[in-house]
Amino acid sequence: METAMARAPIALTFLGTGTSVGIPVVGCRCGVCTSADPRDKRLRASVLVELPSARVLVDAGPDLRTQCLRAGIADLDAALITHPHADHVCGFDDLRRFSIGADEVLPVYAPASCLAVLRRMYPYAFDGENRYPGYLKPEPRPVAGAFELGGARVCALPVDHGKVECVGYHFDAGPGSRVAYIPDCKRVSPAAMETLAGVDLLVIDALREAPHPTHQSFGEALDVARACGARRTWFTHIAHEVAHAAASRSLPGGVRIAHDGLKLLLP
Ligand SMILES: [Zn+2]
Ligand SMILES: [Zn+2]
Ligand SMILES: [Zn+2]
Numbered sequence: 001m002e003t004a005m006a007r008a009p010i011a012l013t014f015l016g017t018g019t020s021v022g023i024p025v026v027g028c029r030c031g032v033c034t035s036a037d038p039r040d041k042r043l044r045a046s047v048l049v050e051l052p053s054a055r056v057l058v059d060a061g062p063d064l065r066t067q068c069l070r071a072g073i074a075d076l077d078a079a080l081i082t083h084p085h086a087d088h089v090c091g092f093d094d095l096r097r098f099s100i101g102a103d104e105v106l107p108v109y110a111p112a113s114c115l116a117v118l119r120r121m122y123p124y125a126f127d128g129e130n131r132y133p134g135y136l137k138p139e140p141r142p143v144a145g146a147f148e149l150g151g152a153r154v155c156a157l158p159v160d161h162g163k164v165e166c167v168g169y170h171f172d173a174g175p176g177s178r179v180a181y182i183p184d185c186k187r188v189s190p191a192a193m194e195t196l197a198g199v200d201l202l203v204i205d206a207l208r209e210a211p212h213p214t215h216q217s218f219g220e221a222l223d224v225a226r227a228c229g230a231r232r233t234w235f236t237h238i239a240h241e242v243a244h245a246a247a248s249r250s251l252p253g254g255v256r257i258a259h260d261g262l263k264l265l266l267p
Helices: 064-071 091-098 112-121 189-197 219-228 245-249
Strands: 012-014 046-051 055-058 077-082 106-110 138-142 144-150 154-160 165-173 180-184 200-203 232-236 255-257 261-264
Touching: 012 064, 012 180, 046 064, 046 180, 064 091, 091 106, 106 112, 112 138, 138 180, 154 189, 165 189, 180 189, 189 219, 200 219, 219 232, 245 255
Parallel strands: 055 077, 077 106, 106 138, 180 200, 200 232, 232 255
Antiparallel strands: 012 046, 012 261, 046 055, 144 154, 154 165, 165 180
């Protein structure tokens, strides 16, 4: 008998789960970079988030074209950017495929300081003259706090990540369907921790076991997961010091290491 299934309000697909250089690291012959485990192959960090009525991408790194082909992404309603480090914005021009029509624009949500960097990097896209079909036509949407998008309430979460202004994003599509994506951070702000309280799915920067000046270690990421009471936690932005299979065995229940291609559904 066929039963009516409620449509999942949010689906999250990991397009890349690697740190800035990608894994394998060019020229490295370490055990992880030469691993046969497909979960040890990590493109630059990015996710596709399917909200109740919109498909959005978070970050547009140098692997974006490959990631769109691999995941079969043919259309997008918006892009959200966390911060202007190269591993999160150097594929920005490849978003051109999602503003194909002459009058079609792609909303790009980011902190104002990040949009300013994007304007400097890609002036031709922002100068208003570039209206040809198939060219990149971003529509800047500065974020500060919460906004509505695709049937969800989205909130930019300020985090510390070295000198750059950086945010994560919290997507709230109703009870049981709250997702936070924080790919780069050293410390989550108290304001962001309030928003994260009891989050259903936390995806967070956990570079490796050893400390790093601008990224969280596994221990720091576990502390955040515990402090906010996340129901499930997935680590991302993973370095080549982390072998997926071995490192997964050391994690407590409810906490796992993400891998490229993984798709999660909520509720
Ligand atoms: Zn990064
Ligand atoms: Zn390596
Ligand atoms: Zn970064």
